[in-house]
Amino acid sequence: MFERREVLALGLGAAALTILPRAAWAAADEAVQAFTGGAEMADTGVTLTAPEIAENGNTVPISVSAPGAEEVTILADGNPNPEVATFKFGPLAGSHEASTRIRLAETQDVIAIARMPDGSFARAVQNVKVTIGGCGG
């Protein structure tokens, strides 16, 4: 934990923020397409909890909750590889929640998409800012 935090030294932190090719967005769109087959997505049914500003872009805690969902996929639309994780819930699952930590290369949207048993989809999105920091007061 300690050594990873040190990596965020000002110069390096700044370097890490240089703009990635926005081709990553296209990759995220493709991943959404692959998961949903292009189906409409509802705005309710999945809850995504993520910090507004990451304390450490290398390990950002996120959690999803989607009651009744069979599957939830997490995408980070600004990462070189936007597909973060997919959680599958069996019919006997006691809860439909999952938590993990993800690495975010820059400020970007984190997207959670849930597939429900009836084949419908729900989507939640949150922008997570990756910042140099250091001037609050």
Next chain:
Amino acid sequence: MMISRRHFMQAGMAAAAITGAPGAWSRLAAQQALTQDQLLQFDTFGNVSLIHITDIHAQAVPIYFREPAINIGVGEAAGVVPHLVGAELRALAGIAEGSPMDHALTPDDFVALARAYGRMGGLDRIATVVNAIRADRPDALLLDGGDTWQGSLTALRTAGSDMVAAMNALGVEAMTSHWEYTLGIERVTEIVETELAFPFLGANVFDATWDEPALQPYQMFERGGTQVAVIGQAFPYTPIANPSWMFPDLSFGVREERMAQVVAEARAAGAEVVVVLSHNGFDVDRRMAGNVPGIDVILTGHTHDALPFPVQVGQTHLIASGSHGKFLSRVDLDVRDGGVQGLRHKLIPIFSDVIAPDPEMAALVAAARAPFADELSEVIGQTDTLLFRRGNFNGTWDDLICQALLSEREAEIALSPGFRWGASVLPGQDITREDIFNATAMTYPEAYRTEMTGETLKLVLEDVADNLFHPDPYYQQGGDMVRVGGMGYRIDVGATQGQRISDMTLLATGEPIDPTRAYVVAGWASVNEGTEGPPIWDVLEAYIARRGTVAVPPNDSVIVEGI
């Protein structure tokens, strides 16, 4: 419940009733016109009293503190309090120009009014006010919003002990936190476990490894025959704005869903009143009040705003009590039939020449300062211009600090963080070592010297600007813009991140900043572990001592657009 029934604002601040031409007043006349009784006058109301102090920044003795002339709000905060300054605030609050409350709340005619009305704050004066309120309402609940243990030479030398002892003596009953963590987690833990006489609350402070609550989220108080829950909310971006290596196992964040959960928990436990003691910053609290149901009062902090009236969002009242000990808020609540039926509020300005010092607190503060008396009082130089910190883009203290960094560290460009703490010094006054520490005292003061490319400098400015001007307050960090010496720039406040900063210019040559060239940059207060350099107060002291008398010219190197 009718909103109007709840909104009993204390009519007229006593201080605002004074009229005249105070710029011409003698100090004595000003003091005779204002009385302690007027400042304390309050028609006791309901059955519960809250007393709020916040962001004292270790200012134990009275100080001058100039409020900002530029304090831009964006998004839902554009053009509304606390982003109204000067004449706009006077008009809204019905404050007479040149009145004591004008001096307390605005930067206008600051020097003349400061000479007329004297210094503000001081823990001994605050103690007098607290004692008077408690004489009236013995179980009044005294709450401290944090940023209490940092900001002075004595707090730095005693690792916060002087302020902890004073706040214990004052009878504070709960606090929350931000700069406290810059003492390091071991010291914070030691204070909380062995020195602090009251709970250190933080519903949004979590263990970073396990993502479990690290602090007590709330405390229930039985007052006025009812149950009052006080929920602590620490500054959400402490590990980003300050060095996280000093408290590596703590995680913060706004954590709105956590707040909703704790409010529900407190209500289920029998709370008829829910108070959030917050260090979110005003705009974040305003958003939170709209999103989280069930909060009666948010005692705001962090952004150093003082408001002479509550701001109501739905059923929630936001109280802003200023900083540096200049003000104390009294909030009386009428709690009946399971909830808050009415509220009465007064922002009490602590005019130190008018309010008598409490002898016990005065003795405690004097004893804490005694070991450092020679150091505190040593005169380093004089100033010909007002030295102040607040303003979104610059202040004369930071202009002076940037001058010192450019000169003493032989840099092309200087950066000084956009802190909002630091007392003011009037023209003609001596600059003592205490004054220098009031503007610089903290635990990561190293004045670094490094190289940055023009591209990196732009990235830094864009990043800080977004922390200040992001349209969603949950993405703001509540400081001011990083102060820059040796370089000018243009900022479009309303643009998006990456697009706000342009026309970066090296002032020495008038040439545009070259994105690919490396510039020698000096600064201080880096959040990175292992930063090297002399402490900023040594740099500043050497510069002032060599100059003898300093004068800070008006700063026109930042051009602001998009307001």
